[in-house]
Amino acid sequence: MTHKRITVLLVEDNPVYSRLIEKLLGRSDNPVFETVLASTLERALERLALGGIDVVLLDLMLPDSTALDTFYRVRAQDMQTPIIIQSAMDDVGLASKAVEGGAEDYLLKDGINSATLIRSIHYAMERTHARGAEWSSAMLHLAQQQFLKAAHIAGLDPNIRQRLLFPERTQIAALPFKRDGIDQVETVFAYRVQHVLTMGPTKGGLRYHPDVSLGEVAALSMWMTWKCALAKLPFGGAKGGVRVDPAALSKDELERLTRRYTSEFIGMIGPDKDIPAPDMGTDAQVMAWIMDTYSEHVGYSVPSVVTGKPVVLGGSLGRHEATGRGLAYLVSETCRQIGLDLNGATAVVQGFGNVGMHAATFLAEAGAKIVGISDASVALHNPKGLPIDLLKNHVRQHRQLFGCPHGEIIPSRDLLELHCDILAPCALQNQITAENSSRINCRIVAEGANGPTTLEADDMLQARGIIVLPDILANAGGVIVSYFEWVQGLQNLTWPLEEINLRMRDILTDALARTQRRAQAEKVDLRTAAMIEALSRVGAANHLRGLFP
The missing domain is CATH 3.40.50.2300 (Response regulator)
Structure with a gap:
């Protein structure tokens, strides 16, 4: 730790x-x-x-x-x-x-x-x-840059452009919770941001991390808006966060913090208002605590107040691995289009959390050879391919990749520059920049993380003919299956895993096809095309609903 x-x-x-x-x-x-x-x-x-x-x-x-x-x-x-x-x-x-x-x-x-x-x-x-520093965020700056570029090319109404540049609704709370064993009340800052209310209920994860800020949460809520609009989901974007290190908390402390967060923000969330989901530092157990706290408040069980919860409480099959699985689906479809055989192709995955681990697993199942992988503790390289199942077992036992004997340790900064066919940054933002983009040595970049590539790097990668599957498309599998979970909860239905995966794949490949057509028509890169495709939907909704009063 x-x-x-x-x-x-x-x-x-x-x-x-x-x-x-x-x-x-x-x-x-x-x-x-x-x-x-x-x-x-x-x-x-x-x-x-x-x-x-x-x-x-x-x-x-x-x-x-x-x-x-x-x-x-x-x-x-x-x-x-x-x-x-x-x-x-x-x-x-x-x-x-x-x-x-x-x-x-x-x-x-x-x-x-x-x-x-x-x-x-x-x-x-x-x-x-x-x-x-609340609004001073590199992530928010990047999200706004991407939006303004796409809005200019799309000719978005200036009134709507100004409206979408910042979130529509924001709440900040100083959140108290009791620590274990001592008479001490800890206070941390917490957030819930709703970017767009026009499209329906808002949807977005809840992250616990020591670097969470208002600007970061606002950026993530913006990306969630575009992600939902691109996938044609009936949601606006939202995000929540608590500036705390969850690894420093006991399970009881984490539960008290989560229940306090729910009670502080209970006026904002709800199955027809705003539906949280897991994100960095949170999981199905945290969602179960939110669901229980909300249900106790209203007096009856409300499974659809959150998604990503345990299956026994109404969670959807396939939700835990959906983001990584969706990324693998899009990589497979892109490889088919460019004539690259995924069976035998090489891949590098940055990050071995929920997204990176499942992305690596599904790429390996499709026949790809994972030659590089990393987490916060170490980066590993093996040109013959890393045994993903053994790496997963090591992480289950030790909570990190460090000490794993199945690859050569390399500097983390070198991982992204390894020669490969597919590069999947699934960890942090601003990883591929103008400084290192000339050394990126792959055919496809599939963004499992939010905001891993800067605008300057986008232009340089496109000039070199590298295909970038942008984050609002490549990591949309999670919110798509969250939508399925929400629908199943509202209708008291359970869908089989095969149906869930098939429906997710259809939505993702349709979004990819529309993005590619838009890119050809506008003569822009896939990220800008995806943004324009999403903006066309959000802009039309704003025009049709009008302005009240």
């Missing part, structure tokens, strides 16, 4: 108190604190100028500066890093004035303990992030 590291600048001239702070911070193993000491203001300012400080613990009474002047000089040196004042009882008035002037919090030296210290640091960093 990767532990977050936080660097604390402790500005304090009392060595006894300094040692106490170091001891209290040392009790935490996630996050891990690195303490930098400065006994004078001059030394503190010098260290701040070097950068790399996450939070400042500041005593206002120093040998070379006293009172509020100490705070103002630190703030002038660094306007972004959160500051927490350390105060004795007789200096509380000064500490309060420093908070009024922009400090995040103050701590009383006489009553400090590990829990209050770590919680104060956590909240200070969270508040600073919330104020300064």
